[in-house]
Amino acid sequence: MKDDGQPVLLFEQVSKWYGPVIGLNQVTLELRRGITGLVGANGSGKSTLLRLATGQLKPTLGRVTVRGVDAWEWRAKALVGYCPDNDAFYEDMPGREFVAAMARLCGFEKAEALRRTEAVLERVGMADRADRKIGGYSKGMRQRIKLAQALLNDPQMLVLDEPLSGIDPIGRQEMLELFRGLAAEGKCLLVSSHELEELEKLTDHVAILTRGRIAAVGTVTQIRDMLDDQPLSVRIDVHDPRRLATLLVNRLEVVGVELEPKVLANGTHESLIVRARNPRRFFEDFGKLVVSEELDVARLEPLDDTAHAVLGYLLGGSGKT
Secondary structure (H helix, E strand, O other): OOOOOOOOOOOOOEEEEEOOOOEEEEEEEOOOOEEEEEEEOOOOOHHHHHHHOEEEEEEOEEEEEEEEEEEOOHHHOOOEEEOOOOOOOHHHHHHHHHHHHHHEEEEHHHHHHHHHHHHHHHHOOOOOOOOOOOOHOOOOHHHHHHHHHHHHHOEHHHEEEEOOOEEEOOHHHHHHHHHHHHHHHOOOOEEEEEOOOHHHOOOOEEEEOOOOOOEEEEEHHHHHHHHHOEEEEEEEEOOOOHHHHHHOOOOOOOEEEEEEEEEEEEEEEEEEEEEEEOOOHHHHHHEEEEHHOOOOOOEEEEHHHHHHHHHHHHHHHHHHH
């Protein structure tokens, strides 16, 4: 596929409101050929972003385009293949019949629809199992059939929502190789997942979404470097905050320490506000300090929502508060 320098997918200051609820807030995102991972906890806005990218929703503000065409228009939708997370099959229909029906709905004549059906079933490893009814499929087989229908129109962009969910380790490796092959052909893949660790096996380029905003985009290394350059504020509830302050104040990663009065049910208590650079190293060092000094830590809370979400993913957590 020739690269004309134009983004495959472009979000320009996009917001989407559901009445008083903001699903997406002033998102700007540009995707080109290759694989980009989209990471976000439940409620982060991932589903809204994917539906806007595939033309299922119109933005309240801003513009979404696929190869320069408004994503809502049929010309843009013809360039996109979509593999949703949820299942919506005719359970009594065999997989081959389902994919062929989807090909006809794409506008292909019968002979071409059947040819494409066999090609995509072969590509996703379902050619020898596609005559069974979908109702008897495993979760992994259902995922493969969804991917097959997404490939029918040989799309320039593939939007994949949790595509590895429910697939066994061998099948997962086969799917990862398939995605890499599609990217090598010049396609743009947007792969959504809850887990950064899963996406890192596929791509190093990720976008992290939190509370309707893009918190970070780039390679995992670039995002970690970005966090390292920006101090993070952390509130620590501990039995003896003054002792902890003394232990932390001269640490290399600690920029500042402040005692904060806090009223609890049993009376006034002090929390510790710590500003630290290189958050990854700080948390590793802090964990060792807690163990060696036998500190009684009741709560540790990053105060920057964006950094909290990004840091959660980079440290292998969910990013949830």
